[in-house]
Amino acid sequence: MAINYHMPLYRPPSEGENLIIQATLGCSFNNCTFCSMYHGKTFQPRALADVMLDIDQAASEWPQARRVFLADGDALVLPTSHLLKILNHLSLRLPKLTRVSSYALPGNLLKKSVAELNLLQEHKLTLLYYGIESGSASLLKKIRKGATPEGMFEGLIKAEEAQIKTSATVVLGLGGQEEWQSHIDQTVDLLQKAPVNYLSTLQLFLEDSVRERFLSGFKAGFKFQDDRGILAEQYRLIDRLTSLPKRAVFRSNHASNALALAGNLPKDRQRLLMEIKAAQDGAANLRPAFLRSL
Numbered sequence: 001m002a003i004n005y006h007m008p009l010y011r012p013p014s015e016g017e018n019l020i021i022q023a024t025l026g027c028s029f030n031n032c033t034f035c036s037m038y039h040g041k042t043f044q045p046r047a048l049a050d051v052m053l054d055i056d057q058a059a060s061e062w063p064q065a066r067r068v069f070l071a072d073g074d075a076l077v078l079p080t081s082h083l084l085k086i087l088n089h090l091s092l093r094l095p096k097l098t099r100v101s102s103y104a105l106p107g108n109l110l111k112k113s114v115a116e117l118n119l120l121q122e123h124k125l126t127l128l129y130y131g132i133e134s135g136s137a138s139l140l141k142k143i144r145k146g147a148t149p150e151g152m153f154e155g156l157i158k159a160e161e162a163q164i165k166t167s168a169t170v171v172l173g174l175g176g177q178e179e180w181q182s183h184i185d186q187t188v189d190l191l192q193k194a195p196v197n198y199l200s201t202l203q204l205f206l207e208d209s210v211r212e213r214f215l216s217g218f219k220a221g222f223k224f225q226d227d228r229g230i231l232a233e234q235y236r237l238i239d240r241l242t243s244l245p246k247r248a249v250f251r252s253n254h255a256s257n258a259l260a261l262a263g264n265l266p267k268d269r270q271r272l273l274m275e276i277k278a279a280q281d282g283a284a285n286l287r288p289a290f291l292r293s294l
């Protein structure tokens with residue numbers, strides 16, 4: 001019998017081939033104005049006994065599983081002792097386990113000590129997906145992210161100190177036509193000092209249900225970027241990322257993106273810029289709008 005997931009179920013694109021275990025339901029914050037992912041779910045930690053049963057079930061069907069993603073929106077919100085029980089059970093039932101990952105909110109990382117994070121890392125929680133969205137303090141306020149660039153930075157430093165890898169996302173289009181340059185420039189400022197192992201861009205994609213709420217954050221009005229504007233943001237971001245605290249794998253392969261890119265930064269910067277330029281000149285195909293989604 002397969003695991004009976006509580007839908008909807010979201011996971012990063014890179015976790016598509018891995019085992020997913022729901023440790024929590026929904027998002028403990030659930031307030032970012034651009035995000036509708038967990039509006040239909042009341043946040044709750046799942047009962048440990050139910051999580052263990054899912055792990056047992058998965059292990060009986062897929063005992064060779066090596067990588068596990070803990071869903072939903074921010075499993076890292078769970079108390080460290082609770083997470084350790086889940087991690088111990090995963091290691092017990094999946095002898096080939098090499099990596100456990102989850103989404104993490106800035107607040108999750110700020111609440112845990114480096115010692116706690118390090119303990120989790122030693123129990124194979126070695127990768128966190130972290131939504132930076134923007135390095136602009138004013139934009140973060142407008143989208144009610146509940147975090148500041150300084151808090152984002154502090155969280156990433158803690159993860160680094162605990163030797164947990166981080167995969168950060170930036171949302172292109174978030175500042176609209178008015179604030180796109182400051183959105184990108186301040187994001188670059190943050191990324192040039194924050195140590196991330198993976199960096200991806202998403203593209204602003206609003207479900208109808210959140211559109212009004214998102215727009216209400218922009219009192220002076222908001223003009224959406226078109227594809228040309230998004231490509232200009234993508235170009236500016238990569239062009240200005242001339243130095244990073246450490247080498248980062250870059251991807252724009254999320255289903256929301258018009259242009260899929262992949263490379264290492266800063267090594268492949270020039271090649272990525274050429275690919276964006278080709279798209280700007282019409283020499284590369286963009287993903288049709290009807291195929292883009294959350």
Ligand code: SF4
Nearest residue numbers: 027030031032035073
């Ligand atoms: S963007 Fe992330 S933190 Fe914000 S509401 Fe959505 S799932 Fe929660």
